Amino acid sequence: xxxxxxxxxxxxxxxxxxxxxxxxxxxxxxxxxxxxxxxxxxxxxxxxxxxxxxxxxxxxxxxxxxxxxxxxxxxxxxxxxxxxxxxxxxxxxxxxxxxxxxxxxxxxxxxxxxxxx
Amino acid sequence: xxxxxxxxxxxxxxxxxxxxxxxxxxxxxxxxxxxxxxxxxxxxxxxxxxxxxxxxxxxxxxxxxxxxxxxxxxxxxxxxxxxxxxxxxxxxxxxxxxxxxxxxxxxxxxxxxxxxxxxxxxxxxxxxxxxxxxxxxxxxxxxxxxxxxxxxxxxxxxxxx
Numbered sequence: 001x002x003x004x005x006x007x008x009x010x011x012x013x014x015x016x017x018x019x020x021x022x023x024x025x026x027x028x029x030x031x032x033x034x035x036x037x038x039x040x041x042x043x044x045x046x047x048x049x050x051x052x053x054x055x056x057x058x059x060x061x062x063x064x065x066x067x068x069x070x071x072x073x074x075x076x077x078x079x080x081x082x083x084x085x086x087x088x089x090x091x092x093x094x095x096x097x098x099x100x101x102x103x104x105x106x107x108x109x110x111x112x113x114x115x116x117x
Numbered sequence: 118x119x120x121x122x123x124x125x126x127x128x129x130x131x132x133x134x135x136x137x138x139x140x141x142x143x144x145x146x147x148x149x150x151x152x153x154x155x156x157x158x159x160x161x162x163x164x165x166x167x168x169x170x171x172x173x174x175x176x177x178x179x180x181x182x183x184x185x186x187x188x189x190x191x192x193x194x195x196x197x198x199x200x201x202x203x204x205x206x207x208x209x210x211x212x213x214x215x216x217x218x219x220x221x222x223x224x225x226x227x228x229x230x231x232x233x234x235x236x237x238x239x240x241x242x243x244x245x246x247x248x249x250x251x252x253x254x255x256x257x258x259x260x261x262x263x264x265x266x267x268x269x270x271x272x273x274x275x276x277x278x
Contacts, residue, residue: 030164030185086253087125087132093161094243095120098136100158101148102119105140 008060015059020044021052028062029075036070121240130247138239142232145239146203149173149230156181164191169217175200179208180217192217205231210245224252 015021020042027033027041039049053073056062063076122135138145148154152168160166164183171179179195192213199207207230212223219225229244247253 027187030187031189031191086250086257087127087130089257090132090245090253091123091125091134094132094134094245096161097158098119098134098241101136101145102138104148104154104157105138105144 011059012061015055015061018052018055020049021056024049024052024056024073025061025075028056028073032072032074034067034070034072035064038073130250130253132243132245134243136241136243137235138241140238142234142239143203145232145241149206150202152179155179159183173197173200173206180213190215194219203232205229224248224255226252226256 016025023041024038027038035050035053036046038053039046042049050071053062053064053071057064057073061076062073064071064073066072119136119138120134121137122133124133125131126133148158150173152171155171156166156168159168159181160183163186166181166183169180169182173179175197177197179197180192181194182190182192184190192215193210194213194217195208195210197206197208208228209225210228211225212220214220224247226248227246229242231242231244232239233242234240247256
């Protein structure tokens with residue numbers, strides 16, 4: 001790893017080492033959020049939330065754009081994601097769906113013609 | 118564990134999931150044929166799906182939206198291309214606007230679902246193909262929050278342990 005890579009890793013890990021910032025990431029990965037809408041979720045000042053957003057932006061985990069008076073933040077994990085890890089993420093979605101089908105058919109014994117092994 | 122095999126084809130951008138269920142193919146078919154059952158399994162519990170239109174026949178459309186914990190709605194559609202009840206069906210899955218019109222710039226995945234009799238139960242094969250890495254990225258960013266947040270959740274688990 002070059003010094004630059006190491007700096008980047010430091011920035012990523014220290015950005016994600018904070019509970020509020022992980023919570024912000026979860027929200028902005030789901031879709032674009034204004035910083036003021038984000039701030040409404042936390043018991044801290046708007047300025048403090050804005051600082052957390054700035055740390056995540058500096059680490060490359062989210063991007064910000066302006067829309068009128070609002071600052072809109074959205075998650076950007078492209079930089080830390082390879083195609084392989086994207087397919088692995090998608091695999092998690094499918095594993096969730098398969099687990100829910102399993103639960104659904106298990107809760108419905110009349111639909112079963114064979115006993116569960 | 119019902120998932121028995123996972124294949125990732127990095128060149129074709131195809132994910133193949135194989136799962137075994139303790140119920141016959143007709144029962145698994147019913148999960149997809151009944152919109153009320155389909156919405157129980159399609160979206161993660163934190164982003165429950167609501168199926169609006171449901172026509173599981175060739176050329177038919179299934180439309181749905183997922184609702185975020187904050188109440189935002191993300192709409193999608195299936196365009197059903199082939200149906201062979203109860204052994205499987207093929208469809209394209211894409212993003213839609215709030216009126217369920219396909220969003221032209223958004224990626225579409227091709228999906229082939231196959232259900233075959235296997236040891237008194239069903240072996241299900243789910244094959245999903247994406248056109249480009251950018252498309253796959255968009256799908257993960259927009260539609261399937263379950264996957265996109267898993268990396269963050271892993272860090273949470275790590276910190277908690």
